[in-house]
Amino acid sequence: MAAILGSIAGLTYLVPYKRTHRRRAEIKEILTDLKSLESQPNYQEAAKINIEFFRAIRSPFGYLWWLIFRAPNLRRNRTKLVELIDLPFPKWQKEVLETLSWFEVWMRLLVPIRERIIQELARLKKTKQGPIVVASIGCGGMELERQIIYQLIRRRFDAPVIFIGVDYAPASFEVATAKFKNLTAKGLVEIRTASHLGNAALNKLKAEAANRKLMLVFLKADAFNLKGLAEDSFDLVYHTRLRHHLTLKQGRNLDKLASHLAPRLIELDDLFSIPEIIIISIFTWRFPAVLNGAIFSYLKDFSKKELLAQKWEAECSRKPFSCYLRVRDKPGSAKHGDGA
């Protein structure tokens, strides 16, 4: 009985004509955008791979063919894979970031890292003079910050905290601003934007934040531009679902940058899993741009074996999808106690 009800629910999700029509129109629009990139040498290969993907997902059989015959090859050559969100299309970036936030809320994808960061803030509150400064690299739509701030308000956290969200995708700030409208209207959070952050500007922010409780700074910049900041400018650096967007070399540079900027790094990312690729394909079938982000991310993610080979201190979990949570202290620094 449950299987029959499940199948009917699945069909009502996939079949309705209007949705199928909208989906087809969206794929057509994305293909037109991608074709406009084909003449640009920097994007040629990425455009070709994406065009092949969006053509394949026009039908379930085409997609199945792509999954069986193309995806394994792309997994082997994953450095070539560039998600639609990483191409210069603010419209699709916005759609992916908004839908990702939606999945993060409804599937509780951020709970492990959210609770770990709140625990860290509680620890810092006991030891820190002045405001606590944390930086979120590749913050996207800032769903994680929204959830942390909501929990801090609910738990009556009473120390000043500056959240610095760094992202170079213009759409991320649009998505985040809409999300914080309510909290800013109630005066619970103050929001600033900047396109550059130097030592003097950061010190000024710290001085101004001392009397305020929660401040959010959107930094519209490439995270690697932060290397000019003084050592330990932040108390904590974290990132979620960022590592798979970077090459291995960029990933190593990100680790170096994080250890320069803060004594502690916390990160979360998904793990490659074939059953989850199938489940997530069904969930995101209606949203072509999101399907692209989800499947290309999975193909670029570490497998559990690759994660273990990194010899990181990381915990794996399956709540509800396979991911890892890594906490890393700056090499050579004394490890912090974890007491909240």
Ligand SMILES: C[S@@+](CC[C@H](N)C(=O)[O-])C[C@H]1O[C@@H](n2cnc3c(N)ncnc32)[C@H](O)[C@@H]1O
């Ligand atoms: C998949 S999104 C994840 C967003 C968010 N952290 C989350 O988990 O919902 C990855 C984000 O990282 C950003 N990003 C990738 N490389 C970056 C870099 N070098 N500097 C700043 N942002 C970057 C992208 O623009 C994108 O918004």
